[in-house]
Amino acid sequence: MQDSLITSPSNPRLKALVALRRRRQREDSRLTLLEGYDELGLALAAGVRPRELYFCPELMLDAAEQRDVVEAARSVGAQTIQLSRSAFEKVAYREGADGFLAVVASIERSPDELSLPERPLVLIAEGVEKPGNLGAMLRTADAAGADAVVAAEPVTDWGNPNVVRASKGTVFSVPVAAATTRETLGWAGARGIRVVATTPDTDTLHTEVDLTGPVAIAVGTEKYGLTDEFLVAADVRVRIPMVGKANSLNVATSAAIVMYEAVRQRSTRL
Structure with missing residues (x-):
């Protein structure tokens, strides 16, 4: 032709x-x-x-x-x-x-349209505004074998060319969805998915909670973190230990650390 x-x-x-x-x-x-x-x-x-x-x-x-x-x-x-x-x-x-x-x-899907296994591993990004961070999280989700990534209160869309670029195309290999925070929390609760919220304001380390069941790891913006609505509704709050002078990690790095703890626990359980 x-x-x-x-x-x-x-x-x-x-x-x-x-x-x-x-x-x-x-x-x-x-x-x-x-x-x-x-x-x-x-x-x-x-x-x-x-x-x-x-x-x-x-x-x-x-x-x-x-x-x-x-x-x-x-x-x-x-x-x-x-x-x-x-x-x-x-x-x-x-x-x-x-x-x-x-x-x-374009990838336009609500969480209700996701097809998940019995024991899903999901990443939720609430209000994350930088396409580069969303793309990096998608690459981690792809590598970790996550079943979905949900953008809650998305600032940018999954079809943003810079998200596609930063994800190296994994936005097409990992099921993605977008919704409001309320819709996202309602969806997780209705499906028995345990919401694990990342925040520095807790004594519980991310290695101290069970991540082997149906779980959604939630991260928020680098400046403010997860909203109070998300933190109140979460089943458990966890923090990543930090011994340096900085008070926060890059959000994509935080997501990767907790995601791979879930991978470690799940591989140990098998």
């Missing part, structure tokens, strides 16, 4: 791609952007079916990568469009572009 070719950076189709960097446009169109060879490969392996794939041979590291990924996208129904270097640089949103940019369906 012959690919379409766009050489002009002012092509209207490229302007539509740039518009997807805006949240309102993503929400209205229910589409988002996915850039990068590795990210695209992971998304395809997770069953994502791109609507369109834009590629630039001049920016690719080798021809084999081009053929494999372009053909894989085409085989699941994607329209493939070749761009000149100047045209691709118009739509690329990250430094060091490697010549791959896809349009995919």
Whole structure:
């Protein structure tokens, strides 16, 4: 099949791609952007079916990568469009572009739509505003085998291109959802999922609680932490021991520490 070719950076189709960097446009169109060879490969392996794939041979590291990924996208129904270097640089949103940019369906899901096992391990991020932190938490969730990540009171959407980039595409391999704090707590309670809230204001260490059952580990913003609503409703509060002078850890680091304690406990139990 012959690919379409766009050489002009002012092509209207490229302007539509740039518009997807805006949240309102993503929400209205229910589409988002996915850039990068590795990210695209992971998304395809997770069953994502791109609507369109834009590629630039001049920016690719080798021809084999081009053929494999372009053909894989085409085989699941994607329209493939070749761009000149100047045209691709118009739509690329990250430094060091490697010549791959896809349009995919946005991830819009409520916690009620998640399919969970009997003993789920869930990560809840309340009010986390930085796409880089959300992306890092997704990578941890993917590596730890978490069953879902829920954004409570999300400041940004899961389709934010910077979340996709920071997650290295794992936003498509880990089931994600978004809801209000009240909805998230109600969902966890209705399913018998124990909510473990991270906070420095407790004497209980994260290693001292049982994380082997159905559990949701909750983290909040770096500046304020979890809201009082979340802390009051949580089944247990835990802290990570700190002996330095800083009074907090990066939220993605905190999530990783407690998540991997859950992994340790669960592997010991098997």
